[in-house]
Amino acid sequence: MNFASDNAAGVAAPILNAIAASSRVNAPAYGADDFTARAQARLAEIFERKASVFLVATGTAANALSLAALAAPWQAAFCHEEAHVIDDECGAPEFFTAGAKIVGVPGGDGKIQPAALVEALARYPRGQAKTSQPGALSLSQATEAGTAYRPDEIAALAAIARAAGMGVHMDGARFANIVAATGAAPAELTWRAGVDVLSLGATKNGALACEAVIVFDPDKAGAMPYQRKRAGQTLSKGRFLGAQMEAWLADDLWLDLARRANAAARRLAEGLAAAPGLRLAFPVEANEVFVVAPDAALARWRAAGAKFHDWSTRSARPDLAPGTGETMVRLVTSFETGEAEVDALLALAGAPQRSRNSRKD
Template identity: 45%
Template sequence: MNFQSDNTSIVAPQVIEAILNANHESVPSYGHDAATEETKQKFNQIFERDVDVFFTSTGTAANGLALASLCPTYGAIFAHEEAHIITDEANAIEGFTGGAKIIPIAGKQGKIDPTGLEQRIQAWKNHRPHAPLPAVLSLTQVTEAGTVYTIDEIKALSKIAKANGLYVHMDGARFANALVSLGETPAAMTWKAGVDALSFGGTKNGAMAAEAVVFFNRDLSKNADYVHKRMGQLFSKMRFFSCQFLALFQGDLWLRHAYNANQIATQVTEILQRCEGVKLLYPIDANEVFVIMPDSLANHLRTEGITFYDWGLPGENQYRFVVSFNTHSSAIESLKIACKANLEAEYSLKAI
């Protein structure tokens, strides 16, 4: 049973079907096809306003396109110190922006501390022109700790950003998981809370390789088409990417996928907490579970074929379990059996 990442999951059958259905005839290239136009209109409906949408094949490309459109080459992007754009994108953002600097901000449970953000912005502003120009605030939703910013938290951080002339970007690789966790609308969690551009995740939620950059502030996307092209993300056969979102939006499949993952993550948490020596690192808001657990339990679970991700530094015994959109109840049963067997073995050893 694989709990390593939601990137390891299969492609949703509905997405595969949509790709096959898009393969029956020749259509205009570079996004001038009916499926891509329909998908863009669907984004307008979902977000309750006209938006500009650009499709990419990876989350890193989506973040790069969004931030390169929001930030000048001499600008600074403020993000949590554990944000994906800092730790897991090989300086791609610095490359795509032509040299912008990412400023790490501390904060508990993966969330940016508002006071720390204000202080860092002022420090950089007061050192003009020697320091980079504060230009963008990037929020990760769901955070790298598996937690979810509330609407009020997004609004509070956006208010600080806007008061200082910064744009707001949201890295929404797990956007759907955050949305169903809060029970909010896409509009409420983004532009109504001050977000200017969103990296909208599809791959972790059942797509094959499909992400989207959604611009709510359309003044910022005037030249995004050039950035899109230069990044190698203007696909000639765009319909095979855009149709994946149409499949996910049909019947709110994207939300049902996220709901399933979140619900099963809660069950994973309950099972792990019954094991001796297991401690939760962060609240369980979405589809990720971070724990500290003994070597004996970690080794036993892996022996039983249950895989998960090492987290933190070596020796800290920190692990991450991620539930995918298609994780079945049978996986929960396997985890339960493995944990029970480990518990019985531990008691037997103590008795000896």
């Protein structure tokens, strides 16, 4: 019962096979290979637009390089106050941007609200040399609360960013899960809504180690080859990244894997919501479930072998936040999470038994 992270999952078989096949091919170095070229072409089809694509090995590098394409050292990048780029990347965005300030903006359910962004920008007026200047807006998709920004929500925030002279970045570590959950076209969730740069994550969704920095605005891509090299993310055997991305995208595997993870999360959420003494802290819109449970119950779950993380947040509604003797925990499903694993935890939680044939796909 491992619900600690989708990073704990293995590599999807088609991707592992593609890596092995690419190992038997002599190919040009540093990403000049056919695997990478085909992956780039497929991304252009999926996003309905030609874009500059730079493959890297980690999500931290993808996010930090994306922000480096948008924010100068004397500028500020605005994000949700609990976003990965501000809380979980050890200052990498500041390092890769050579000093840009990362500014957190509060918001319920993990989302920045337009009014909150306007208020935050007011504290960084244009033209004051003593103040970091607005440079970028970063949106997490899915959010740190496992929720989804819809295209209209993205467009509203992007319009504010544009009016302030900022570019827009999307941290898409779980972008595939949101596409699968909402049914929205990738283009509608990104450049058509005003996103300039996307960090597209494959690692959490079946890849070994592969992320893509997709720069939709060609004016913002010019320095990226040098920034990526300087960051140590231009792999000499770049075909191994290209092979992963090509296989991940082939026959919509990326969406199939995300649908599996999302379906497991829905089954888990529905069962936990019906269990006595438990409540969901956020809407379940991707593959993360945040539940508030009595501490004694969580101790029993762990004693039975369940793995998950305690979670602290200011993003939950007060009536859903933990009270005395309770803790919020995060449960993450992956493409490998099976019904038996979910049902074992639900049994521990005392959830009503459910027919295995009742799953919604």
